[in-house]
Amino acid sequence: MNLFQNGIDVSRYQGSINWNNVAAAGKQFAIVRLGSSNTSGLYVDPYFLQNVNGAHAAGLRVGAYYYTYATSESAVINELSLFLNVLEGLQLEYPVFVDVEDNKLAALGRTQLTGLVQYAMDILYQRNWYAGWYSYTNFINNYLNPSQLSGYPLWLADYRSQPGYTGNHAMWQYSSTGSVSGITGACDLNYSYTDFLPLLKAGNYNGYGTSGPDMETVDGIQLVVFGAQTEYFYTANFNDVVGYLPVGTYPVVQKSKDKYNGYEWVIFRYRDGEYWTAILGDRNRLETLNSCEVQLSEAKAKIDAAKAALE
Structure with missing residues (x-):
């Protein structure tokens, strides 16, 4: 198979990542964990949005995965009810993968477990997410019917010099002990043999086919910037x-009606133009003004624009 891109996959266990260093090290894509379950129940990976946005800002393509423990269709729905909400408004260049590898699932038997994986991927497709599945060679051979899932891209884990799995796979996780600049400790290393982006765009999957957030005109609202690291943009694109x-x-x-790329967005006036930014609680916020404050804010904006023209 022809190699398309080199990449990594990450979760909360890698902590804060310097994505610019990751990109400089030659990594071209990242598959980011959405979440999983523990003794307290379902949870969203606390680094998910930070990793998605950081990887995108560094120029990497991004996909997502979640670790499933679902043993019934209702459990699949519970997992996706949470994770689909987190995906709302994001734009991803790689699939959303169902990570099926936990030993507790083996007792279900091939037929039931394979059906649940397909059920999860079908729901993702119905919600316009390009879905795939992840597992390792021995688990696939012993507990799944891969022929039933052959129409969905497989992200295969196999840490031998060549995969022992003989079926088709779109991606190969070839190491769990990789060392990459920008990441403290080990991380998984991957090869991708597929350029998913044309498929996503053609099918309007993963947020493609939309040009940005649905915006509404507002009056009497101001953006308050109190943090020095508030970036602003020409479009709603990091x-x-x-x-x-x-x-x-x-x-x-204007402000967005719903979250886009995981954030509320606004269009604001600055100097002689209008720009975009995302609302980040540790850097900026929105405030509602009364009529007098609105007039003062507009007057200040005109003064700032006049000063900028003289600079």
């Missing part, structure tokens, strides 16, 4: 950076 906003207040002209 790769389309203009620069950093100075601490201060800015009149908002």
Whole structure:
């Protein structure tokens, strides 16, 4: 098979990642964990959005996976009810994978377990997410019917020099002990043999086919920037950076009706133009103004624009 891209997969266990260093090390994609379950129940990986946005900002393509413990269709629905909500508004260049490998699932038998994996992927497809499955060679051979899942991309884990699995696979996780600049400790290393992006765009999957968040015009709202690291953008795209906003207040002209790329977005006036930014609680916030405050805010914006024209 022809190699398309080199990549990694990560979760909360890698902690905070320097994604620019990861990109400089030659990694081109990242599959990021959405979440899993523990003794307290289902949970979203606390680093999920941070990793998705960080990888995108560094120029990597991104996909997602979740570790399933589902032993019934109702359990599949419970898992996806949480994880689909987290995916809302995101745009991903790789599939959303169902990670099926836990030994507790083996007792279900091939037929039932394979049916549950397919059921999960079908729900993802119905919600316009390009779905795939992840597992390792021995688990596939002993507990799944891979021929039933052959229409879905397989992300195969096999740490031998060549995979022992003889079926088709779109990606290969070839190591769990990789060392990559920007990441503390070990991480998984992967090869991708498939360019998923044309497929996603053609089918309007994974947030493609939409040009951005659904916006509504607002009045009497201002953006308050109190953190020095608030980036602003030409569009609702984290790769389309203009620069950093100075601490201060800015009149908002539109805001998103729903979250997009995991965040609420606004269009605001700054100097002589209108720009985008995402609302981040540790850097900025929105405030509602009364009529007098609105007039003052608009006047200040005009003064700032006039000053900028003289610079």
